[in-house]
Amino acid sequence: MAKKKNFLIDMDGVLIKGKTPLHGAPEFIDRLLECGVKFLILTNNPLYTQRDLEHRLKTVGLNVPADHIFTSAIATARFLQSQNPNGKAFVIGESGLTQALHEVGYVQTDINPDYVVLGEVNNYNFELITKAVRLIMDGAMFIATNPDSTGPLEAGIVPATGALAALIEKATGREPFFVGKPNPLMMRSALRYLGVHSEDTIMVGDRMDTDIVAGVMSGLDTILVLSGVSTLADVERFPYRPTQILNSVAEIEIEC
Amino acid sequence: MAKKKNFLIDMDGVLIKGKTPLHGAPEFIDRLLECGVKFLILTNNPLYTQRDLEHRLKTVGLNVPADHIFTSAIATARFLQSQNPNGKAFVIGESGLTQALHEVGYVQTDINPDYVVLGEVNNYNFELITKAVRLIMDGAMFIATNPDSTGPLEAGIVPATGALAALIEKATGREPFFVGKPNPLMMRSALRYLGVHSEDTIMVGDRMDTDIVAGVMSGLDTILVLSGVSTLADVERFPYRPTQILNSVAEIEIEC
Numbered sequence: 463m464a465k466k467k468n469f470l471i472d473m474d475g476v477l478i479k480g481k482t483p484l485h486g487a488p489e490f491i492d493r494l495l496e497c498g499v500k501f502l503i504l505t506n507n508p509l510y511t512q513r514d515l516e517h518r519l520k521t522v523g524l525n526v527p528a529d530h531i532f533t534s535a536i537a538t539a540r541f542l543q544s545q546n547p548n549g550k551a552f553v554i555g556e557s558g559l560t561q562a563l564h565e566v567g568y569v570q571t572d573i574n575p576d577y578v579v580l581g582e583v584n585n586y587n588f589e590l591i592t593k594a595v596r597l598i599m600d601g602a603m604f605i606a607t608n609p610d611s612t613g614p615l616e617a618g619i620v621p622a623t624g625a626l627a628a629l630i631e632k633a634t635g636r637e638p639f640f641v642g643k644p645n646p647l648m649m650r651s652a653l654r655y656l657g658v659h660s661e662d663t664i665m666v667g668d669r670m671d672t673d674i675v676a677g678v679m680s681g682l683d684t685i686l687v688l689s690g691v692s693t694l695a696d697v698e699r700f701p702y703r704p705t706q707i708l709n710s711v712a713e714i715e716i717e718c
Numbered sequence: 719m720a721k722k723k724n725f726l727i728d729m730d731g732v733l734i735k736g737k738t739p740l741h742g743a744p745e746f747i748d749r750l751l752e753c754g755v756k757f758l759i760l761t762n763n764p765l766y767t768q769r770d771l772e773h774r775l776k777t778v779g780l781n782v783p784a785d786h787i788f789t790s791a792i793a794t795a796r797f798l799q800s801q802n803p804n805g806k807a808f809v810i811g812e813s814g815l816t817q818a819l820h821e822v823g824y825v826q827t828d829i830n831p832d833y834v835v836l837g838e839v840n841n842y843n844f845e846l847i848t849k850a851v852r853l854i855m856d857g858a859m860f861i862a863t864n865p866d867s868t869g870p871l872e873a874g875i876v877p878a879t880g881a882l883a884a885l886i887e888k889a890t891g892r893e894p895f896f897v898g899k900p901n902p903l904m905m906r907s908a909l910r911y912l913g914v915h916s917e918d919t920i921m922v923g924d925r926m927d928t929d930i931v932a933g934v935m936s937g938l939d940t941i942l943v944l945s946g947v948s949t950l951a952d953v954e955r956f957p958y959r960p961t962q963i964l965n966s967v968a969e970i971e972i973e974c
Binding site for chain 2: 583584585586587588591592595596599611612618619620621622624625626627628629630631632633
């Protein structure tokens with residue numbers, strides 16, 4: 463893999479765990495920047511804007527420029543813009559999603575929207591969900607940023623986008639279209655944003671069931687790091703293999 | 719079926735539709751009472767107490783005594799009391815459910831409950847759902863009053879117990895146990911409450927997929943009335959048949 467030069471890098475379990483940087487992560491990022499390697503940090507978490515995430519990463523010692531961060535919210539906005547330019551959406555989400563939709567030219571409305579776009583939220587209530595259900599029943603298409611069913615565990619488990627999507631799916635009988643990992647759409651969107659090709663790019667992730675499968679489906683080489691969710695024993699249970707397995711990003715060699 | 723004397727009677731689509739009594743329903747109820755027939759009105763809706771429902775039915779011209787009404791909330795409370803007498807439950811529900819649990823001797827608490835009991839609610843929020851998810855992850859068993867995924871349509875569709883259960887199931891990975899129809903538990907609980915046997919009892923309902931299947935599974939004779947959801951054409955799509963098909967309860971003969 464020495465000749466591959468570009469990286470898509472998962473965030474949680476690869477660079478950070480909760481609010482702590484993982485072994486070798488700050489140095490890995492610094493080396494990528496120093497050597498002028500093209501890379502993006504990928505996250506399914508649609509809560510935050512690029513700038514918010516830049517700040518959050520900086521506070522734990524990771525110097526990732528805002529434009530090197532790519533979220534499922536950005537992938538969703540770019541997907542919708544490609545499908546239906548300057549359309550209308552009813553959005554359940556935080557600023558990471560609303561900002562991304564705004565930037566591609568979307569209008570937010572609860573009157574006759576083209577899409578109901580569901581992202582992760584810090585809060586929701588019966589009224590908001592009922593409105594989404596009714597708009598979908600009235601013909602709006604149902605899009606969700608990411609299928610994750612639970613959120614970060616720092617303060618205890620919380621239901622995430624995939625769980626709320628299950629409620630709306632049950633009430634409407636309509637399946638959501640999930641844009642985030644493991645949908646290869648997220649990877650292709652990131653590659654296009656970065657201006658690189660899949661065959662020159664390596665996906666680095668800690669989960670066999672999202673990062674690695676998404677990389678495999680998109681024709682990227684893959685590195686599984688064992689600093690997060692998947693263990694070496696887990697690897698055997700999947701019908702696909704990562705190209706390489708490493709303990710952490712500290713072991714990834716970057717040639718300048 | 720002339721000799722069968724007892725009736726379990728579904729409410730919506732059989733006796734009422736929204737806030738309107740269906741053809742012949744008031745006279746049917748009056749005749750049951752006049753002839754001393756044992757009967758129960760069954761509803762999967764756990765929102766209301768027996769007394770609330772008595773009042774609601776009276777306002778549309780149906781004179782059903784409170785003790786002739788049996789809800790999924792009552793069935794759930796009786797089931798829990800039989801499984802784990804005087805236990806503790808964290809409840810998401812309205813007075814129909816909380817009252818029923820109180821009456822069987824249950825305590826409501828969010829500290830180490832035996833069960834998380836989910837019923838229909840007029841409102842819910844992120845905090846309440848997150849609490850339920852965490853209690854289930856901590857070992858509380860997950861019970862839901864009824865599997866219906868949407869509520870009454872009068873004022874537009876709203877997500878119901880089954881939809882909220884789908885969210886919690888997705889977040890916890892634990893399936894709820896649904897007590898209401900079509901679970902035969904609901905029918906057996908009603909028969910026991912009424913003090914009658916299945917072979918002497920007729921189930922009257924408007925839905926093949928809940929009322930009729932529940933009756934069939936519980937060994938009751940069944941009457942499908944075409945005044946609600948299921949049509950004559952629908953009947954062909956199911957692997958079981960009602961004992962009798964009538965246009966409405968007006969056609970049910972009651973012998974005094």
